[in-house]
Amino acid sequence: MKQTNASNVILVLVIVGLSVWAVAVNWNVGVSAAMQTDLFTDLGTLGLLDSKAYGINAAGQIVGVSSDLSGKKHAFLWDGSMRDLGVLPNTTESFAYAINDAGQVTGVSMSLGSLSPRAFLWQNSSMTDIGGFTPRAINKTGDVVGAMTTKRYNVDWFERACLWRNGALTDLGTLAGNYSYAYGINDAGQVAGISFTANDANSRAFLWNNGAISDLGTLGGTNSQAYAISNGRYIVGYANATGETQHAVLYTLGTAGGANTSTDLGTLSAPYSYAYAVNSKAQVVGTSGQAFLWQNGAMFDLNMLLPPNSGWILEAASAINEKGQIAGWGKQQGLTRAFLISRVSATPVSSVSAASYGNTLAAESIGAAFGDQLATTTQISGSVPLPTSLAGTSVIVRDSKGVDRLAPLFFVSPNQINFQMPAGTASGKAAFAVISGGNVVSLGTTTIAAVAPAMFTANANGSGLAAAQVYRVKANGAPSYEPVTRIDATTGQVIAVPIDLGAADDQVFLLLYGTGLRARSAVNAVTVSIGGVSAEVSYAGPQGDYVGLDQINARIPRNLAGRGNVTITVTVDGSAANAVTANIK
Amino acid sequence: MKLQSSGTGLKRLVAVLVFLTPALVMFVGKVFSQNVSTDSVVVLGYNELGMHCMNEDFSELAILPPYNTLRAQVIDRSGSEPKIVTSGITLKYEIPGNTHSADKTNFWAFAEKLFGAKLLPNIGLTGNGLAGSMMATARNDWEVTGIPITPLTDAGRDDPYQLATITAYRQGVAVGQTRAVVPVSWEISCNLCHNPPGITTAADILRKHDQRHGTNLQAQKPVLCGSCHADPALGTTGTPGLASLSRAMHGAHAPRMEQVGLQNSCYACHPGIRAQCQRDVHLSKGMTCTTCHGSMEAVAAPTRRPWVDEPRCSDCHKRIGFEFEQANTLYKDSIGHQRVHCAACHGSPHAITPTATDADNLQSINWQGSAGRINQCTVCHRRAPNESFPHRRND
Numbered sequence: 001m002k003q004t005n006a007s008n009v010i011l012v013l014v015i016v017g018l019s020v021w022a023v024a025v026n027w028n029v030g031v032s033a034a035m036q037t038d039l040f041t042d043l044g045t046l047g048l049l050d051s052k053a054y055g056i057n058a059a060g061q062i063v064g065v066s067s068d069l070s071g072k073k074h075a076f077l078w079d080g081s082m083r084d085l086g087v088l089p090n091t092t093e094s095f096a097y098a099i100n101d102a103g104q105v106t107g108v109s110m111s112l113g114s115l116s117p118r119a120f121l122w123q124n125s126s127m128t129d130i131g132g133f134t135p136r137a138i139n140k141t142g143d144v145v146g147a148m149t150t151k152r153y154n155v156d157w158f159e160r161a162c163l164w165r166n167g168a169l170t171d172l173g174t175l176a177g178n179y180s181y182a183y184g185i186n187d188a189g190q191v192a193g194i195s196f197t198a199n200d201a202n203s204r205a206f207l208w209n210n211g212a213i214s215d216l217g218t219l220g221g222t223n224s225q226a227y228a229i230s231n232g233r234y235i236v237g238y239a240n241a242t243g244e245t246q247h248a249v250l251y252t253l254g255t256a257g258g259a260n261t262s263t264d265l266g267t268l269s270a271p272y273s274y275a276y277a278v279n280s281k282a283q284v285v286g287t288s289g290q291a292f293l294w295q296n297g298a299m300f301d302l303n304m305l306l307p308p309n310s311g312w313i314l315e316a317a318s319a320i321n322e323k324g325q326i327a328g329w330g331k332q333q334g335l336t337r338a339f340l341i342s343r344v345s346a347t348p349v350s351s352v353s354a355a356s357y358g359n360t361l362a363a364e365s366i367g368a369a370f371g372d373q374l375a376t377t378t379q380i381s382g383s384v385p386l387p388t389s390l391a392g393t394s395v396i397v398r399d400s401k402g403v404d405r406l407a408p409l410f411f412v413s414p415n416q417i418n419f420q421m422p423a424g425t426a427s428g429k430a431a432f433a434v435i436s437g438g439n440v441v442s443l444g445t446t447t448i449a450a451v452a453p454a455m456f457t458a459n460a461n462g463s464g465l466a467a468a469q470v471y472r473v474k475a476n477g478a479p480s481y482e483p484v485t486r487i488d489a490t491t492g493q494v495i496a497v498p499i500d501l502g503a504a505d506d507q508v509f510l511l512l513y514g515t516g517l518r519a520r521s522a523v524n525a526v527t528v529s530i531g532g533v534s535a536e537v538s539y540a541g542p543q544g545d546y547v548g549l550d551q552i553n554a555r556i557p558r559n560l561a562g563r564g565n566v567t568i569t570v571t572v573d574g575s576a577a578n579a580v581t582a583n584i585k
Numbered sequence: 586m587k588l589q590s591s592g593t594g595l596k597r598l599v600a601v602l603v604f605l606t607p608a609l610v611m612f613v614g615k616v617f618s619q620n621v622s623t624d625s626v627v628v629l630g631y632n633e634l635g636m637h638c639m640n641e642d643f644s645e646l647a648i649l650p651p652y653n654t655l656r657a658q659v660i661d662r663s664g665s666e667p668k669i670v671t672s673g674i675t676l677k678y679e680i681p682g683n684t685h686s687a688d689k690t691n692f693w694a695f696a697e698k699l700f701g702a703k704l705l706p707n708i709g710l711t712g713n714g715l716a717g718s719m720m721a722t723a724r725n726d727w728e729v730t731g732i733p734i735t736p737l738t739d740a741g742r743d744d745p746y747q748l749a750t751i752t753a754y755r756q757g758v759a760v761g762q763t764r765a766v767v768p769v770s771w772e773i774s775c776n777l778c779h780n781p782p783g784i785t786t787a788a789d790i791l792r793k794h795d796q797r798h799g800t801n802l803q804a805q806k807p808v809l810c811g812s813c814h815a816d817p818a819l820g821t822t823g824t825p826g827l828a829s830l831s832r833a834m835h836g837a838h839a840p841r842m843e844q845v846g847l848q849n850s851c852y853a854c855h856p857g858i859r860a861q862c863q864r865d866v867h868l869s870k871g872m873t874c875t876t877c878h879g880s881m882e883a884v885a886a887p888t889r890r891p892w893v894d895e896p897r898c899s900d901c902h903k904r905i906g907f908e909f910e911q912a913n914t915l916y917k918d919s920i921g922h923q924r925v926h927c928a929a930c931h932g933s934p935h936a937i938t939p940t941a942t943d944a945d946n947l948q949s950i951n952w953q954g955s956a957g958r959i960n961q962c963t964v965c966h967r968r969a970p971n972e973s974f975p976h977r978r979n980d
Binding site for chain 1: 621622641644679681682684685687691693694705706707739740741742743745746750754757759762764766774776783786787788857858859860864941943944945947950951954
């Protein structure tokens, strides 16, 4: 038995108003050879087929390396189009690794097999030789760090982390080993990199600060390496965990003499991960088989932001700026190409049940997401089936099996989106991306379960009086629907309408509205307790008229007559819904 | 100018040529003072091929995995006579600028499907990683096989000529060290020809193979070429009756190479247009790949045994009473002077010193102050012997 009537429209409008949102991504746009959407840009190449991006500045200018038409590797600068930075005299190839906000680019120019790499500084369309070392990073004042060679006997032999400042090159030393490499420098002049320990037994991430070099430690294993340092307190790289697995690591430097901390960033599907860059908001990018962004405690596969059948696999994210613009490389038709993703908000989006605000959702259930800049305007869907793009906002859900789906949308607004969790979403941890205006991405995670029962309430806050109706069948078979709540004209508050159980031969059913329960294993796996008295459940499943809305019909035991306020508890396959209330006359 | 035959005259001639021809400087190398290594143990490192090729992407097909071999000979020069060391020490290798590979190729995602091996990240097919210990061999040297190095350094530089550090430890104390090139490249430029729009290079290769040979490789990705075509480099025996991989590849492509338009068409497939792996002293003599290896048709000859029937030094170098490599043994495995490996002094195949690459010259410069074959007796001998140089292993 499942009954409902038009009055439920009011109910659903209440539900929709309770929590809503959106995405405008060019997912449905055909993929051209050089894919470009507002969100994703293929940076192209200098001539042949490959390119890799290594650095990005605040303006979104990107540097890296690409093969020219002769097959040689040349440094490039991309600022809307890719420009060949050339090579230094007497060298054949160049690699650009970093660009600062002033547009100064640093990298190395050398010939293959040469032991005399030349560092370059490119600015104002001119490449200058700044010495015999291999640069890797540059800060706002033009300080460059990298690796130089030092001699053993009379031969250039060991590589040492070095700092180039105003034309002078300084050996930054090691952690008692023979080799060290500097990979990052921030605007305060702090340097991060890799040093080997005594007898070159292990490599360790290091911090160099005002002449002192310190070991940043590991995650329980023996080795670690640091690849970037942000303004502020963050250094990233990888560290061996117990068992010597290599995991991306975020070092947070202690303040006021406090201890540093290290955070294992985990992995995607691959058993390893490496972090290549971090910004001052602790947004970390790297690779774990595929390009990732880690923020707010969760690692996201950036491939979830690509349109289906894009032909791309994003392999590594190598750079991120303060806006959250991300550069890296991936495979496109099997060839390595540099890309730009613009841009990811550091503010997380949280998604919960629209009924209970619980953290677990089920496939096809109604959810609500909250965050910043989720949409550029407020818009309510006016049609069924629900759209997957509303006011330029879309929601992508990647389930635990790595399948990406667009969520149907009820409502979008700058701070809230209401959506339906896509059908087929697998149980487990799911990643959640909101794309707004084509280039603002908010990311979050949620938990998906087969059933996540949640009951709507009349005041839309997940507790209190149930959003329900009474269905009465008189002895003569005449049906009627009755409200269980109303708005108090004086206070404007929702108050109970006491349920009258009526004549002894009246059959009175409570129609409860919720979401996340339609996948129950059986009707008898659904329990309803009213005032502590078990109620017979005659239906539990989709409400039928409204997307994502579920309904439970429970016969109200007659021995509850006169009980007044009662608590109603629902379980579905052993999972409890939020408790709601009603009043029985 | 008439060539003079006396040693002194030849030295003068070289000096003049170096002066007149700057391009030749790279083959002579930098000459340092005699402040060279004085380690108590001489470590001489080399690679058995001079270049190891690998695929970068294994998702569709694989020719070669990341698999490098590093060898070294260790000579104790602390006694009155040098002694080849095969025990009592620990020999460790590492590539300081390249410590992880799992993020640089998708090999580990497909290793089990292609090679039947469940591998930990950064561990290669023989269980070795990018750092570890070398093992003594029955050949009087030390070896580590299957180093899963890629050409991409940790700094992101695509470098086919990276340097490994090999250090000998005795009771935990470093007693000798060298740096030797671990050559590796994934410059297999199939895309020069296999480049139709809309599909990958690998997909085009498989599609053409299916069309021409009635196979269904496109449905079997990833495909290991050596699984059907015997490949001694991988130790696969292939399908009986099918041509070896070497014969199949060289034979099928020989008529098509002209259209590639390369000056050295070998570099269309072998590293490479960029890497130019034939970098040794023979290059300075104007010799190319085919000078020694012959034409593609010759390499594809059905009677040729791949990886066995290779060029021999003695094909060109002839001197009565002088052994250039052992009979029935390739240069890479041959020994000479009192059981010292040829490659220990002369360099790896394709990198016989002096080379066009500084990295390959580094070892010679470290030990004797100049590039070129190691020919200074005092590198290993405390005092230079008075007798003539015994080049053969049993002299």
